[in-house]
Amino acid sequence: MTELREQGIGRRPALRTGPSTLPQALALVGLAALIIGPLLILLRTAFLPPDSFPFDSWTFTGQNFVQILSDPEVPSLLLNTAIYASGSIALGLLFAIWLAWLVERTDMPGRIAIRVAMFTWMAVPPIILGFGWILLLNPGSGVLNGIWTQFAGKPGPLTIYSMWALVFITGVSVTPTAFVMIGGLFRNMDSQLESAGYVHGGTRMSVTRRILIPLLMPGLLSVAIYVFIAVVQTFELPLIVGLTARIPVLSTRIYLLSSPDVGVPNYGLSAAFGILLLAIALMLMLLYFRVVGAGERYKVVTGKAFRPRMARLGSWRWPAAASAFLLMFIMVMPLLILAWTSFLSFYEPPSVAALSRFSLSTYTQVIGRTAVQEAIVNTVVLVLASSLATMALACIVAWLSARGTGWMSRALDMLSFSPMAIPPIVMAMAILLLYLRTPLYGSVAILIVGHITIYLAFATRTMSSAFVQLHRELSDAAMVSGAGWWTTLLRIVIPLVWPQVLNGWVWVLAHSARDLTIPLLLMTNRNMVISTVTWTLWDVPDLPGAAALSMLLVVALLCVVVPVQVWIGRASSRG
Amino acid sequence: MLSIKNLTKVYPARGGAQPVDALRGVDLKVEQGEFFALLGPSGCGKTTILQSIAGLEMPTSGDIVIGDKTVFDAVAGQFIPAAQRHLGMVFQSYAIWPHMTVFDNVAFPLRHGRKRASGEELRRRVMAALERVKLAAFANRPAPHLSGGQQQRVAIARAIVHEPRLLLLDEPLSNLDARLRDAMREELRAMVKELGITTIFVTHDQVEAMGMADRIAIIDQGRIMQIGQPEQIYFSPRNAFVANFIGRSNTVEVKVTGTETSNGRTLQRLAAPMGELVAVANPNVSLGDEVLCIIRPQAFVLGGVDAENRFEGHVVSRSFLGDHVELDVAIAGVILRIVAGPYDTISVGSRISLSIPYQRCVVVARDRV
Ligand SMILES: Nc1ncnc2c1ncn2[C@@H]1O[C@H](COP(=O)(O)OP(=O)(O)OP(=O)(O)O)[C@@H](O)[C@H]1O
Ligand SMILES: [Mg+2]
Numbered sequence: 001m002t003e004l005r006e007q008g009i010g011r012r013p014a015l016r017t018g019p020s021t022l023p024q025a026l027a028l029v030g031l032a033a034l035i036i037g038p039l040l041i042l043l044r045t046a047f048l049p050p051d052s053f054p055f056d057s058w059t060f061t062g063q064n065f066v067q068i069l070s071d072p073e074v075p076s077l078l079l080n081t082a083i084y085a086s087g088s089i090a091l092g093l094l095f096a097i098w099l100a101w102l103v104e105r106t107d108m109p110g111r112i113a114i115r116v117a118m119f120t121w122m123a124v125p126p127i128i129l130g131f132g133w134i135l136l137l138n139p140g141s142g143v144l145n146g147i148w149t150q151f152a153g154k155p156g157p158l159t160i161y162s163m164w165a166l167v168f169i170t171g172v173s174v175t176p177t178a179f180v181m182i183g184g185l186f187r188n189m190d191s192q193l194e195s196a197g198y199v200h201g202g203t204r205m206s207v208t209r210r211i212l213i214p215l216l217m218p219g220l221l222s223v224a225i226y227v228f229i230a231v232v233q234t235f236e237l238p239l240i241v242g243l244t245a246r247i248p249v250l251s252t253r254i255y256l257l258s259s260p261d262v263g264v265p266n267y268g269l270s271a272a273f274g275i276l277l278l279a280i281a282l283m284l285m286l287l288y289f290r291v292v293g294a295g296e297r298y299k300v301v302t303g304k305a306f307r308p309r310m311a312r313l314g315s316w317r318w319p320a321a322a323s324a325f326l327l328m329f330i331m332v333m334p335l336l337i338l339a340w341t342s343f344l345s346f347y348e349p350p351s352v353a354a355l356s357r358f359s360l361s362t363y364t365q366v367i368g369r370t371a372v373q374e375a376i377v378n379t380v381v382l383v384l385a386s387s388l389a390t391m392a393l394a395c396i397v398a399w400l401s402a403r404g405t406g407w408m409s410r411a412l413d414m415l416s417f418s419p420m421a422i423p424p425i426v427m428a429m430a431i432l433l434l435y436l437r438t439p440l441y442g443s444v445a446i447l448i449v450g451h452i453t454i455y456l457a458f459a460t461r462t463m464s465s466a467f468v469q470l471h472r473e474l475s476d477a478a479m480v481s482g483a484g485w486w487t488t489l490l491r492i493v494i495p496l497v498w499p500q501v502l503n504g505w506v507w508v509l510a511h512s513a514r515d516l517t518i519p520l521l522l523m524t525n526r527n528m529v530i531s532t533v534t535w536t537l538w539d540v541p542d543l544p545g546a547a548a549l550s551m552l553l554v555v556a557l558l559c560v561v562v563p564v565q566v567w568i569g570r571a572s573s574r575g
Numbered sequence: 576m577l578s579i580k581n582l583t584k585v586y587p588a589r590g591g592a593q594p595v596d597a598l599r600g601v602d603l604k605v606e607q608g609e610f611f612a613l614l615g616p617s618g619c620g621k622t623t624i625l626q627s628i629a630g631l632e633m634p635t636s637g638d639i640v641i642g643d644k645t646v647f648d649a650v651a652g653q654f655i656p657a658a659q660r661h662l663g664m665v666f667q668s669y670a671i672w673p674h675m676t677v678f679d680n681v682a683f684p685l686r687h688g689r690k691r692a693s694g695e696e697l698r699r700r701v702m703a704a705l706e707r708v709k710l711a712a713f714a715n716r717p718a719p720h721l722s723g724g725q726q727q728r729v730a731i732a733r734a735i736v737h738e739p740r741l742l743l744l745d746e747p748l749s750n751l752d753a754r755l756r757d758a759m760r761e762e763l764r765a766m767v768k769e770l771g772i773t774t775i776f777v778t779h780d781q782v783e784a785m786g787m788a789d790r791i792a793i794i795d796q797g798r799i800m801q802i803g804q805p806e807q808i809y810f811s812p813r814n815a816f817v818a819n820f821i822g823r824s825n826t827v828e829v830k831v832t833g834t835e836t837s838n839g840r841t842l843q844r845l846a847a848p849m850g851e852l853v854a855v856a857n858p859n860v861s862l863g864d865e866v867l868c869i870i871r872p873q874a875f876v877l878g879g880v881d882a883e884n885r886f887e888g889h890v891v892s893r894s895f896l897g898d899h900v901e902l903d904v905a906i907a908g909v910i911l912r913i914v915a916g917p918y919d920t921i922s923v924g925s926r927i928s929l930s931i932p933y934q935r936c937v938v939v940a941r942d943r944v
Contacts, residue, residue: 473670476631479657480664480743481733482688491687495674 023485024400024408031397031415034453038430039422042278045271045433053267053436064272073248081249084166084238085231089178091171093224096178099324103179104186106311108320115183117328119565121176122507123557124335125514127531128550130240131538132334133169134160135341143337143349161245170237172331174227181226185219218291225288229281233423235517240538250277251425255521258429267433274426285421335554341547362544363552372533372549378444379513379529386451387509391501393452394459399489402467403475416460424454428521435522442524450518455508462507466500467493499571506564510557576773577605577628577741582637584623584797597623598634599797605773605790610764612784613777615794616820621777622667624794625743628775629664630657642740661689663734663772664743669726669750671718677729678714681705684737704736707766724755731763735770742767744776748783760787781821785809793817814939818869825870825911827852831862831938843938849907853883854936867939872901872914874935877927884931893923904929 047060068074099118103111136143137160145156159165235251242252250273257270313320341347343358366372394416401413419427431450435441440449470493478488494501516531523532530553537546584598597620605611613621626632628639630646638648641662646655663684672680682701685692692700705711708728713721721729727747734742747763748756764787767774778784784791785805793800793808793816801813812818815826833844834856841856845868852868860866888906895917902913902921913929921927 471668471670473666473668474672476626476629476657477664477666477670477672477730477733478683478687479631480629480660480662481684482658482661482690482737483683484656484658487687491683492672496672498674 021408023396024412027397027400028408028412028415030393031412031456034449034456035415035419035422038427038434038453041434042271042274042426042430045267046275048268048271050266050268051264064268067269068272068276077248077250077253080163080247081232083163084170084242084247084249085228087163087167088170088174088231089224089227091167092174092178092227093182093220095171095175095327096182097220099175099327100179100182100186102320102324104183106313106320108313108317108324110321110325114324114328116565118176118179118183120558120561121331122510123514123561124554125516125531125550126173126234126236127240127514127516127535128338128554129169129173129334130237131534131546131550132336132338133165134241135337135347135543136160136333137165141349146349160241163245163247166237166241166245166247169241170231170234173237174231175327175331177230178223178227181223182220185216185223222288222291225284225291229284229288229421232277232284233281233425235423235425239516250280251423254425254429258432259521270429271433274423274429277423278421278426281423282421338547338550341544342551344544347543362548366537366545366548366552371528372530375528375530375533378527379531382444382447382451382519382529383509383513386448386455386512387505389448390452390455390459390508391463391505394456394463394504395489395494395501397456398460398463398467399485399493402464403485413464417457419454420457420461422454424515424517425521427454428518431518432521441522442526444527444529446522447519447527447529450522451508451512451515454518455511459504459508462500462504463497466497470496499568502564503568506561510561513553513557576607576609576642577603577775578640579603579624579628580638582624582627582639583635584620584627584632585635597797598627601637601794601797601799603792603799603802605775607773608768608771610767610774610787610789611776612788612791613775613794614781614784614791614820615779617779619794620797621779621794622745623797625664625745625775625777628741629662629743630655630660659689660741661737661739662741662743663737663739665727665730665734665745665747667745667747667749669730671721671726671729673717673719675718676714677705677710677716677718677721680718680729681732681736684733688737690737700736701732704732707735708732723750724759727751727759731766735767735772738770739772742772742774744774746777746779748778749780756783763787785821793820795820811937812869812939815867815869815942818937818939823872823912825872827868827870827909827911828941829866829868829938831860831864831866834862842933845936845938847909849886849888849909852931852936853933854938855934857938857940860938860940865941867941869937869939870911870931870935872912874931875911875913875929876932877913877915877919877921877929883933884936885928886930887926887928889926890921890923893921 046064047062048064049057049059049061050063099114102108103115103118134142137145137158139145139159139161140155142156142158142160145158148156148158160169233251235255238247238249238252239255241247242249243256248256254270254273254277257273258265258267260266337350340350342362343360344354345357345359345361348354348357397412397416401409401416403409428450431446431453432441435446435449440446474496475488475493478492479485483491514531516535519527519529519532520535528536530549534546534549534553537549580602582598582601583596586595586597588594601620601624613624615621623632627634627647628641633654634647634649636649638650639646641660644655645651645653646660647653672683675683678701681704682697685697685700702711702714705714708731710725710728710732713725713729718726718729727750731747734744744763748759751759760783776784776788788805790802790804791808792802795816801808801817808817808821812821812824815824818824818826827847827849829845829847829852831843832846832851835842835844841858842853843856843860845852845854845866847868854868857866886906888904888911891903891905891910893903894901898917900915900917900919900921902915903910904913904927915921
C-alpha cells in the first residue's frame with residue numbers, strides 16, 4: 001500500500017509525446033508578457049484617481065466607472081455604436097452575399113476579376129477610403145454633390161457627415177472581408193446535399209429555403225458576428241468621418257480622452273472606457289464561439305473533391321455582371337478621386353479643364369520632404385519586422401499548441417487567440433500606458449510590439465488551421481527519423497504549408513502598413529509612419545499631399561499583395 | 576529486444592464522448608531479429624501499440640523496454656521522445672514528404688537524426704538503401720511523381736537507411752493492389768531478414784500475417800488474445816475469437832463428459848448436439864464444464880473410416896468457389912461448414928458420411944460475455 005502511494009499516485013511527472021516542456025513554457029511566458037502585461041496596466045489605470053499617471057500612485061478608486069455610469073452621454077454613445085455596427089454589417093453582408101453568390105455559384109462573366117479584386121482589397125487602407133469619400137460626399141464641394149447640382153440645378157443633399165454616410169462607407173469597406181469568408185462557405189458546400197434535394201422532387205425555391213439557407217445559416221451568422229466585432233472595434237473611419245459629424249462611438253471616445261486636442265489626457269477615464277469596450281467585445285466573442293460551435297454540427301465541408309453546382313443565369317448574366325461591377329465601381333470611387341487629386345497642386349473637382357493642370361509635382365514635393373522620407377523608412381522597418389516576427393511567433397505557437405499535450409498547449413492556444421477579443425484601440429491604449437515612461441516610447445520598436453500583439457491572433461489561427469489539415473503522419477515520420485520538434489517544424493511542416501504562411505505574412509504586412517490606430521496613439525515626432533504622416537497632411541489640410549502619399553502606399557502594397565496572391569492561387573491549384 | 580508490460584492506453588473523453596480504452600493491459604516480448612505481426616480487426620488498438628512503441632503516443636500505464644533501455648515507464652515517469660528512440664517506421668499513408676526528392680526523403684534520418692552522416696558517406700548509404708528497394712534510378716525524382724508501390728518503397732528505404740534497431744510497419748501493404756501486395760510480401764520479408772532488423776508489423780489481413788511473420792499476436796479490443804507461430808495459432812487457437820479470426824471454424828457448444836488416455840495422450844469426451852465427440856484434452860477445462868469445440872472446415876475426412884467422431888449427414892447447400900467447394904452439412908440438426916476439393920462431386924440433398932480425427936478438434940473455454 002505504502003509502496004503504491006510512494007511510487008505513483010499524486011507525483012506522476014507530466015509526460016508528453018510532443019515538444020518538451022521548455023519551449024512551451026518559453027512561448028507561454030513570451031505571449032503572456034506581450035498580451036497580459038498591457039491589459040493589467042489598463043485595468044490598473046481604469047481604477048486610477050483622476051489626474052494621475054499609472055505607476056504614480058497606489059490608490060484604487062472606482063471613480064472612473066462611476067463617472068461613466070452617471071454620464072448622460074454614455075447611453076447615446078452605446079446606441080450610436082450599436083446602430084453604426086449593425087447598420088454597416090447589414091449593408092456589408094448584403095453586398096458580400098450577393099457578390100459571393102455570383103462569383104462562386106453562377107456562370108456570371110468576370111467572376112475571376114472580381115474575386116482577385118476582393119482578395120487584393122486588403123491593400124487599401126481604410127483611412128484612405130475615408131479621405132476619398134469625404135472628397136466625394138462633402139456637403140458643399142463634394143464631387144457627387146457637384147454632379148447632382150449640374151443635373152438638378154440645386155445643391156445636392158448628400159453629406160458625408162451623417163450616420164447613414166458613415167454606415168454606408170463602413171458597409172462598403174467590410175464587404176471584401178465578408179466576401180472572402182462567405183465565398184469560402186459557398187465554395188466548400190457539398191453540392192450533393194442540394195442535388196439530393198432536387199432528386200427528391202424539390203423545386204429551386206424549396207431547395208433554397210429548406211436546404212441551402214438552413215445549411216448556410218450557422219456559417220453566415222458566425223461571419224456576421226465576426227464582422228460585427230470588427231466594426232465595433234474599428235477606429236479609423238469613425239475618427240475621420242464621425243468626429244466632424246459629431247457621431248462619437250466608443251472607440252473614438254477612448255482616443256479623444258487619451259489624446260485630447262486641448263487639455264491633459266485623462267488616462268483613467270479612457271482606460272475605463274477601454275474596459276467597457278473590451279467587455280462588449282468579449283461578450284460578442286463568446287457568442288461567436290458558440291455559433292461557430294453550432295456551425296461545426298452542420299459541418300458542410302466534407303473534404304471530398306467536388307465541384308459546386310453552378311447556377312446558369314441565362315439572359316440575366318449581363319444585368320448580374322453589371323450589378324457586380326457597379327458595386328466594384330462604388331468601392332473604388334474614393335480611390336479614383338484620390339488619384340485625381342494627387343495629380344493636382346490644388347484640389348479641384350474633376351473636370352476636363354482641370355486635366356491641363358495635371359502634373360507630378362505633388363509627388364515630387366511629398367517625396368522630397370524629410371519627414372516623409374523618414375516615415376517611409378520607418379514604415380518599411382515596421383512592416384517587415386512586425387510581419388516576419390508575427391508569422392515566426394504564430395508558426396511556433398500554433399505548432400506547439402497543435403502537437404503538444406496538457407494544459408500548457410491549451411493555455412498557449414487560448415492566449416494566442418485572445419487578442420481577437422481585444423479591440424486594437426484598447427490594446428494601443430494599454431501599450432501606451434505600459435511603455436509611456438520607458439525609452440521604448442516614441443520608437444518604431446513600440447509600434448512593432450503593438451502590431452505583433454494585435455495581429456498574432458489572426459496569424460496563429462491561420463497557421464493552426466493549416467497544421468490541422470496536414471496529415472499527422474508526415475510530421476510523425478520526421479520525429480521517428482530522429483528529428484526534434486524544431487527541425488520537424490522547420491524542414492517538414494513549414495515547407496508543406498508554405499502557401500498559408502505566405503498568405504498570413506502578406507495579410508499582416510498589409511494590415512501593418514495600413515493601420516492608423518497603433519501609430520496614431522503611440523505617435524511622437526520620432527516614429528511617424530506613412531499612415532500617420534498622411535493623417536497629419538490631411539489635417540493641415542494639404543489634400544493633394546495626403547492624396548499623393550495615399551496613392552504611393554496603395555500602389556506599393558499592391559505590388560506586394562498581387563504577386564503573392566497570384567503565386568498562392570497557382571500553388572494551391574497545383575497542389 | 577522489445578518487451579512491453581501491462582500497457583494500457585485511455586484516450587481521454589473529448590466533446591461529450593466517452594473515454595476510449597484503446598489498450599487494456601498488453602504484454603509481449605519480441606526477440607532479436609524476429610519478424611513479429613500484430614493482427615486484429617479494425618479499431619482493436621494495433622496502431623496505438625505501434626505508436627506507443629515509437630513514442631508518438633503516450634500510454635496511460637505500463638512500461639516499454641527496447642534493447643536494454645527503458646523508453647517508457649509510467650511509474651518512474653520516464654518517457655524517451657520518438658526522436659531519441661532510434662527506430663524506423665513505415666506509416667500507413669507512407670508519409671512521403673511531397674516537397675522533397677526521393678533522395679532527400681531517404682536522406683532525412685541521416686541528415687537530421689541522431690546518428691548523422693554527411694558528404695560521400697551520406698550519399699553512399701542513401702543510394703544503398705534505394706538500391707535495396709530497387710529505386711536507385713529514381714533518386715532525383717520529386718516525391719509526388721511516384722506510384723503507390725514506389726512510394727511504399729521510398730518509405731521503406733527511409734525507414735532502414737539509418738540502420739534502426741527496430742523497424743515498425745503500419746499496414747504497409749494495405750494501399751497496394753492485390754498483385755503488387757503478393758510480390759511485396761515476399762520481398763519485404765526477405766529484405767528485413769537479410770538486414771537482421773527486428774520488425775514489428777501491423778496488419779488486419781490474416782493471410783499477410785501468416786505468410787510473413789515468425790510469430791503473430793492476435794489482438795481484440797485492446798487485449799492480446801494469443802501469441803504464437805502461425806501454425807500454432809491455426810491448429811490450436813486458444814479461444815473462439817482467434818479460431819474465427821484466423822481462417823474460419825465450426826464452433827460447437829459441448830459439455831465435457833469424461834477424460835481418458837489413449838496411446839499416451841489425454842483425450843476428453845464431449846457431449847455435442849450431434850452425438851459424442853472425442854478431442855485432445857484441454858487441461859484448463861474440467862469434467863462437467865460447458866465449453867466449445869472448434870473444428871476447422873478443412874478438418875473433416877469424407878467417408879473416413881476412423882473409429883471416433885464418425886457422423887452421417889445430408890448436404891444442405893453447396894457453393895463452388897473454384898479452388899474448393901463449400902458444403903453445409905446438417906448432422907442431427909447442427910449445420911457444419913465443410914470444405915471439399917473441387918473434384919469431389921457431392922450434390923445438394925445427398926447423404927454423406929464423414930469423420931473428424933480427434934487431433935483436429937480443439938476444446939476451448941466459452942468466452943466470458
Ligand atoms: N486520438 C484518439 N482519440 C480517441 N480515440 C482514439 C484515438 N486514436 C484511436 N482511438 C480509438 O482507439 C481505438 C484503437 O485505435 P487504433 O488506431 O489503434 O486501431 P487500429 O487497430 O489501428 O485500427 P485500424 O486497423 O482501423 O487502423 C479505436 O477504437 C479508436 O477509435
Ligand atoms: Mg491503424
